[in-house]
Amino acid sequence: MSPALDRLTRLLQHVFIDAGSTFSLISLASALIISAAWLGVRRKRRTPLQLKVLARALFPSRIWKHASTRADIGLFVLSITGMSLLIGWGLVSARGIEHMVESGLNGTFGPSAVGAPAWLACGVLTVTGFLGYDFSYWLDHYLKHRVSWLWPFHRVHHTAEVLTPLTSYRTHPVDNLIFANISAVIIGVAEGVVHYGLGAHVSELAIAGTNIVLVAFLYTTIHLQHSHIRIAFTGWLGHVVFSPAHHHIHHSADPRHYDCNLGSCLAVWDWMFGTLQMPDPKARLTFGTVAEEDPHSATGTLLYPFLLAFRAVWPRRLHLPVFEENGEGDRTTEPLRKQW
Ligand SMILES: [Zn+2]
Ligand SMILES: [Zn+2]
Structure with missing residues (x-):
């Protein structure tokens, strides 16, 4: 086996096979079993659960194709x-x-x-x-x-x-x-x-x-x-x-x-x-932040943060607006999020 292939095999083993890995297949399988059991217990209709329906509930295409x-x-x-x-x-x-x-x-x-x-x-x-x-x-x-x-x-x-x-x-x-x-x-x-x-x-x-x-x-x-x-x-x-x-x-x-x-x-x-908010199982949530860049592109995920960090520290050098400050003189995170 070539050294590169050997390194790749060891990496894949470390990520997917090692039982202590944060992305081991066994831990993912465990999460899948818990999810399936949860969906089974929570379903409203008492008809037998079809595998196709369960698979669609576990892997909704709107998520995996996003x-x-x-x-x-x-x-x-x-x-x-x-x-x-x-x-x-x-x-x-x-x-x-x-x-x-x-x-x-x-x-x-x-x-x-x-x-x-x-x-x-x-x-x-x-x-x-x-x-x-x-x-x-x-x-x-x-x-x-x-x-x-x-x-x-x-x-x-x-x-x-x-x-x-x-x-x-x-x-x-x-x-x-x-x-x-x-x-x-x-x-x-x-x-x-x-x-x-x-x-x-x-x-x-x-x-x-x-x-x-x-x-x-x-x-x-x-x-x-x-x-x-x-x-x-x-x-x-x-x-x-x-x-x-x-x-x-x-x-x-x-x-x-x-x-x-x-x-x-x-x-x-x-x-x-004092940062705990208890979950409401019935709440309908949407995820994400306001973004002026494409947040899912390579530039948006890897390079754009450097620009934003620079802008947070030296806004005037880029002739950009200074972020709002709260009454105590600290920058609040809320205006930052709205602006970005
Ligand atoms: Zn998270
Ligand atoms: Zn966070």
Whole structure:
């Protein structure tokens, strides 16, 4: 096998076969089974469910033939081919920071007096790693919605007009790069403190390198966040765990829904910081943002964000209008969205 073919085979295996991959076929199959079961339970007529009807409900042509989906596919290919570079950098940073924090604490306070058993240390590290990831997702997402020059790169994700599991890859490379490093810092610090505090050198529980708690969410809710299957968690459960409908509100084009539900797996961060909006299973939502460019073209998804970011920082250099400011002198994201 030629080296190029070998690399391609390994890449495809990593993306579609590895059980810890964010786009593994097994996790997609799991999402499909949950969707089919949900549609089966929710249907009004009690006649036997025909396979053809179910297939049409699961894969509506208006979604799969949409220009938005074609853009998602292009960015998916770009993302998986550049992924090893971005993730590699992030993970190396996380391990490096973890080591730095642990050595720093050892040097300052001496070796930890706690000698936790390996099973306990492993459990605590696994939960910490997951919480570190999930909080870093919320924080990164919050910054991208609030900082004017970061929003244009994240906005690419919000120009999706229909949602499919591929939409989670509809992200600008700059957006990915920032997330890889923010998450690396937070996970690295959290795991460094835990390693030092428990005085045990264990690894977190993982499947093919992905935290096992995160894998559980990947197999149940995460793919459906970008889909037309509106499963909604309400009540106390909706304050703790993110349902697919929570993320649908995040994509809503209705200004009342802007900048809410920024989490990934847990709703607690949004609840704590006041950005949670509980889903209404009956609400009819439309997705996308106001756009003066073609939001599904290569230029619109990859180059245009640089212009918008430049315009957000130096509007006068391009003789463009300055964005409105709110009473406290901060730029609000709402005028930015309306304008773009
Ligand atoms: Zn967002
Ligand atoms: Zn999304």
